[in-house]
Amino acid sequence: xxxxxxxxxxHGDLRNSLIQAAVALVRExxxxxxxxxxxxxxxxxxxxxxxxxxPDKNALICSIAEVGFRLLTARLNLTQNHYPEPRDQFIEAxxxxxELAVKxxxxxxxxxSGQIDRATAPESLHTAARDAFNQLHKxxxxxxxxxxxxxxxxxxxxxxxxxMMHGLAMxxxxxxxxxxxxxxxxxxxxxxxxGATLLDGLLAR
Amino acid sequence: xxxxxxxxxxHGDLRNSLIQAAVALVRExxxxxxxxxxxxxxxxxxxxxxxxxxPDKNALICSIAEVGFRLLTARLNLTQNHYPEPRDQFIEAxxxxxELAVKxxxxxxxxxSGQIDRATAPESLHTAARDAFNQLHKxxxxxxxxxxxxxxxxxxxxxxxxxMMHGLAMxxxxxxxxxxxxxxxxxxxxxxxxGATLLDGLLAR
DNA sequence: ACCTGAACACCGTTCAAGT
DNA sequence: ACCTGAACACCGTTCAAGT
Numbered sequence: 001x002x003x004x005x006x007x008x009x010x011h012g013d014l015r016n017s018l019i020q021a022a023v024a025l026v027r028e029x030x031x032x033x034x035x036x037x038x039x040x041x042x043x044x045x046x047x048x049x050x051x052x053x054x055p056d057k058n059a060l061i062c063s064i065a066e067v068g069f070r071l072l073t074a075r076l077n078l079t080q081n082h083y084p085e086p087r088d089q090f091i092e093a094x095x096x097x098x099e100l101a102v103k104x105x106x107x108x109x110x111x112x113s114g115q116i117d118r119a120t121a122p123e124s125l126h127t128a129a130r131d132a133f134n135q136l137h138k139x140x141x142x143x144x145x146x147x148x149x150x151x152x153x154x155x156x157x158x159x160x161x162x163x164m165m166h167g168l169a170m171x172x173x174x175x176x177x178x179x180x181x182x183x184x185x186x187x188x189x190x191x192x193x194x195g196a197t198l199l200d201g202l203l204a205r
Numbered sequence: 206x207x208x209x210x211x212x213x214x215x216h217g218d219l220r221n222s223l224i225q226a227a228v229a230l231v232r233e234x235x236x237x238x239x240x241x242x243x244x245x246x247x248x249x250x251x252x253x254x255x256x257x258x259x260p261d262k263n264a265l266i267c268s269i270a271e272v273g274f275r276l277l278t279a280r281l282n283l284t285q286n287h288y289p290e291p292r293d294q295f296i297e298a299x300x301x302x303x304e305l306a307v308k309x310x311x312x313x314x315x316x317x318s319g320q321i322d323r324a325t326a327p328e329s330l331h332t333a334a335r336d337a338f339n340q341l342h343k344x345x346x347x348x349x350x351x352x353x354x355x356x357x358x359x360x361x362x363x364x365x366x367x368x369m370m371h372g373l374a375m376x377x378x379x380x381x382x383x384x385x386x387x388x389x390x391x392x393x394x395x396x397x398x399x400g401a402t403l404l405d406g407l408l409a410r
Numbered sequence: 411a412c413c414t415g416a417a418c419a420c421c422g423t424t425c426a427a428g429t
Numbered sequence: 430a431c432c433t434g435a436a437c438a439c440c441g442t443t444c445a446a447g448t
Contacts (some may be wrong), residue, residue, distance in 0.1 A: 013432090032237070032320050036422065046433050048423085057422065099399075106319070113318040113380050114311070115237050129381065159382075160399050164365065168374025174317050176334065177364075194365045201406030219412090241441065251414050253442085262441065414447070419438060428433070 004133035015053040017043045019063050023107065026064065031110035036060065051092035058117045062125045065111040069128035072100055076135035087199070093139055094165045098187050101169035108173045112166075137164055150204040157202055165191065166200050220258040222248045224268050228312065231269065236315035241265065263322045267330045270316040274333035277305055281340035291348035292404070298344055299370045299400035302393050306374035313378045317371075341367055355409040363406055369403050370396065 021042040026034055036057045039046040052185045054060045101108040110116070118124075137158045143149040149157060168190065171182050181190055226247040231239055240250040241262045259265045278337040284297045306313040315321070321330075342363045354362060373395070377386050388396055 030319055032318075035420085037420085047421095048425095048434085049432055051423075052431060072317060109319040112375060112381065113237075113320070114235055114314040114379060115318070118380050130383070156395075156398065157402075159376075160369070160402055163372030163376060163399065164369040165372070166376060166405075167368030167370070167374075168316060168364075169372075170375050171364075171368060171371060175323050176317065178335070190361075192370065193361065197362075197365055197406040198369075198403055199406065201402040201404065240439085242439085252440095253415085253444090254413055256442075257412060411448085414445105416444090416446100418443080419441095422438095424437080425435090426433105427435100429431085 004143075014043065014045065014049065015176065018053060018060065019049055019067065022060055022064055023067070026106045026110055027104075031061075031106050031113065031115055034061070052170040056120075058120055059122065061116055062121045064107065065116060066125050066128045068104070068107050068111045069125070069132050071099075072097070072136055073128070073132045075100060076132065076139075080135070080139060086139070086146045086148045089139045090143055090148075090161070090199055091192055091195045093136060094161070094187055095191040098169055098172075098191040099184065101173055102182060102187050105173035108169060112170065133158070133162065147204050148203045160202075161198060164194060168194060215264055219248065219250065219254065223258060223265065224272065227265055227269055228272070231311045231315055232309075236266075236311050236320055239266070248309065259292070261325075263325055264319055266328065267326045270321060271330050271333045273309070273312050273316045274330070275335050278333070278340055280305060280336045281344075282336065285340070285344060291344070291351045291353045294344045295348055295353075295366070295404055296397055296400045298341060298403070300393055300396040302370045302390070303374055303377075303396040306378055307387060307392050310378035313374060317375065338363070338367065351365065352409050354391065354404075354407045365407075366400075366403060369399060373399060 018039055021041045022034060025042060029056050032114070036050055040047045040050050040062070043049075050060065075096045076093055079096050080089050083092055118126075123154060137154060140149060140154045140158045140161065144151060144154060144157075171177055181187060223244055227239060227244045230243060230247060241255055244265070245252045245255050247253075257266065259268070280301045281298055284301050285294050288294050288297055323331075342359060345354060345359045345363045345366065349356060349359060349362075376382055386392060
């Protein structure tokens with residue numbers, strides 16, 4: 001019976017194939033013109049097959065966003081392990097955030113645009129998003145304990161830092177800026193100077 | 206009453222009626238589920254009538270965004286006239302930005318989400334967006350001349366300030382934050398403290 | 411000049427039917 | 430259990446036709 005089931009699968013893992021196909025299409029054509037039927041076609045199945053793995057289109061979009069948040073969390077975590085100094089951790093976290101966004105502009109737009117219906121989103125998406133923010137929170141708290149950043153509500157400080165890099169990321173990926181910032185050098189320079197300015201306002205004196 | 210409406214549309218009022226209907230629908234159902242056919246229905250015309258006034262759906266969306274940018278520019282301009290001190294101008298500009306965003310979350314999302322195709326957007330939209338940014342630029346330059354903000358590239362300082370408030374606005378209107386910030390008091394408090402922290406990093410010393 | 415309904419090629423989603 | 434095609438109610442856009 002198990003063999004028969006296995007054979008009858010068109011794919012070994014259709015769920016992941018669909019996510020992969022969706023990510024590719026979002027990169028190609030942007031997040032707002034993603035169609036479930038096209039995703040199915042790209043994955044080589046009928047247009048109703050995705051409903052075996054996702055309750056609706058929103059669930060598939062949420063899965064893409066979730067991958068994005070998990071990747072961000074992993075990168076931020078690596079950064080903390082790589083840089084022992086709290087100042088470097090703070091600055092490099094901003095660099096990582098902006099780098100990831102600029103390298104994946106369409107995914108970034110999808111993660112944060114109103115396209116996702118958060119009311120019906122799976123709990124795992126909210127968890128993944130919170131995990132990413134918590135990495136930043138940890139960096140701020142550590143910087144306060146090491147007396148780099150002044151005492152105060154770490155929630156608010158972390159939100160300030162997140163807002164700044166997030167705003168930059170959204171303006172760049174949303175193509176709101178006149179000058180285009182795309183090269184890794186531009187990204188690093190901008191994230192570093194802007195991050196340093198904010199950190200200056202957060203310093204213990 | 207129906208006759209009167211019908212007559213007014215024949216007198217060239219339809220364009221504005223469509224924009225007004227579209228804004229109402231975006232507020233009701235969010236920017237990503239706006240349909241041209243529903244806009245036409247709400248305005249009381251056939252679903253092809255909008256094509257007499259807009260080349261396509263994107264043009265209508267751009268018009269909504271343009272109204273938003275113009276309103277922001279006007280508010281920022283008023284703020285500068287109302288507050289003579291550069292510090293107040295800087296802080297209040299942030300308050301105004303966040304206030305406007307929180308009061309119109311769906312429009313804000315539409316203005317900055319990838320939903321707008323900037324390649325085919327009319328030049329007037331880019332002009333309106335640039336005008337809004339220039340208000341902020343003016344505030345920064347003035348603060349530098351009055352020796353509040355340190356010397357340096359005003360483009361970069363203005364971009365830092367814009368990014369921070371924009372990030373905050375996008376996180377709030379995109380419902381990314383656990384705690385909801387909606388009341389005018391919450392908005393003012395958050396914009397003030399966050400703005401003051403950034404300004405601290407920009408001060409002349 | 412302005413607006414219309416029919417038509418076309420798409421959508422997301424549902425469902426009875428096939429394997 | 431997994432996948433299918435047909436069907437339904439939408440969509441943006443085009444076009445010949447009406448006023």
